Amino acid sequence: MKTKEFYFDLPQELIAQKPLKERDKSRLMILDKQTGDIEHKIFRDIIDYLSEGDCLVLNNTRVIPARLIGEKVDTKGKIEFLLLNRIELDTWEVLVKPGKRAKVGTEFSFGDGKLRAKVLDIGSEGSRIVKFEYKGVFEEILDELGNMPLPPYITETLEDKERYQTVYSKHEGSAAAPTAGLHFTNELIEKIKEKGVQIAFITLHVGLGTFRPVKVEDITQHKMHSEFYMIQQEEAEKINRAKMNGKKVIAVGTTSCRTLESAVDENGILKAKNGWTDIFIYPGYEFKIVDALITNFHLPESTLIMLVSALCGKENILNAYNVAVKERYRFFSFGDAMFIK
Template sequence: MKVKDFYFDLPEELIAQHPLEQRDASRLMVVNQVTGEIEHKTFGDIIEYLNPGDTMVLNDTRVLPARLIGEKDGSGGKIEFLLLKRLGDDTWECLAKPGKRARVGATFTFGNGELKAEVIEVLENGNRIIKFSYSGIFEEVLDSLGEMPLPPYIHETLEDKERYQTVYSKEEGSAAAPTAGLHFTKELLEKIKNKGINIVFITLHVGLGTFRPVKAEDIESHEMHSEFYIMSQEAAEVINSTKAQGNKIVAVGTTSCRTLETIGDSQGKVRAQSGWTDIFIYPGYTFKVVDQLITNFHLPESTLIMLVSALAGKENVLKAYETAVKERYRFFSFGDAMFLRKP
């Protein structure tokens, strides 16, 4: 299967540059996984498609303000670090820009000296291992000095940092938001719960690899990035009980979907665990746990549109995307949503 099979023409003006004032006021395209039939709704209408006994699985990761801009000691040259992965002992794997300033042994200062950094190692892929030093609590220093690492296709400044967080975000560690969850309000979640739908949380820390383009010509040749996940005993029990009773599992976002499909066994059962996943889901994949998916509209030729196509069929999905462009839906992180429903 070729990557170009997942291309569609997207006018640049449809890429949402800012979130709507009201989270659940975004549009919702409802797509029947079997027939491809399309309905146009508002996100708050999602409750109409969820039944008592179903379980909705949300990713409670929280985005770190992981973009740090500072100066090189001595020369004063500007440096930008993007924190990718915590390695322990105040050491992180980072992207550095410009890389030529971040050679082994180079030191940097951020803010008024509240945070300092030294390059410990340069990896084969060009990323740097950075050792930070500071007083107090690292997360508080980062919250004070760091900026949100918005996706490369968003060119406008985000005034309220919380709008790139879900209302239920809790576990800090992501370099990007699980954007399907941005549409939920606390009030909508309460309504869903009151209807008898279970809500459980899992954690998958989203890496920047989620924006990495697929450079291989054949899908099978693409290597996925690895991301850390956690599933609790409580969440596992609710999910297994839901499956046993014949009710549906609704994954909120591709991150929740990938986590569930990583953990699920051939019978669709999950168990409490944590680890790293590099699962790549594309057409031909048989879903073990996930029945329905809430997701945003994704980039052409991306691994995310391939995942969506695996669940609802490539023809149905590309037709839905063609309709979304025609109907002027808003795309990507701050855009509208799609619900792939199973009749």
């Protein structure tokens, strides 16, 4: 299967630069995975497509202000860090720009020395392994000095950092938001609960590998980066109960979907566990536990559009995306949503 088979033409002006004032007023495309039929709704209408006993699975990861601007200690040359993965307490894998300034042993300073870093090693695909030094609490210093790591296609400044967090974000560790969840409000979640829908929370710390382009011609040659996930026993039981009762398991976002499909056994039972996943879902994959998916509109030729194509068919997805372009839906992180039912 070729990467170019997942291309579609997207006008630049349809890439959403800012979130809507009200999270749940984004548009919602309903896509029937069996027939390919399409409906056009508003996101808060999602409640009409959820039934009592269904289980809605949310990723409660929280984005850290992972972008740091500093300088090389000896030359004062400007440097930019993007925190990717915490390896140990103060040791991180980071992306560095410009990378040529980050040789092993090089030291950097951020916030007039409040935070310092030394390069210990070269990581995968040009990343660096660095050790930070500071006084106080790392998370507090990062909150003071760091910026939200917005995707490169968002060129406008985000006025409120919380708009790149879900309202239910809890466990810090992501380099990017699980953007399908950005449409939910606390009020909408309460209404969904009142309808008898179960809410289950899992955690997957989103790494930038999720969004990296597929550079190989044959998609089966693409390698995903590993991301850390956590599933608690109580939450696994909610999800398994819905499945056993013949109800739907609805993943909110591709991150929730990949976590669930990584932790399910061959009998379709979800295991409570922590681990790392590099699962790559593309057409031909047989879903073991996910029945439906709430997701945003994704980049052409990305692993994300391949995942949604696996759930409802490439032809259905590409047709839906072409309809979305025609109907002027908003794309990507701050854009509109799709429910694949």
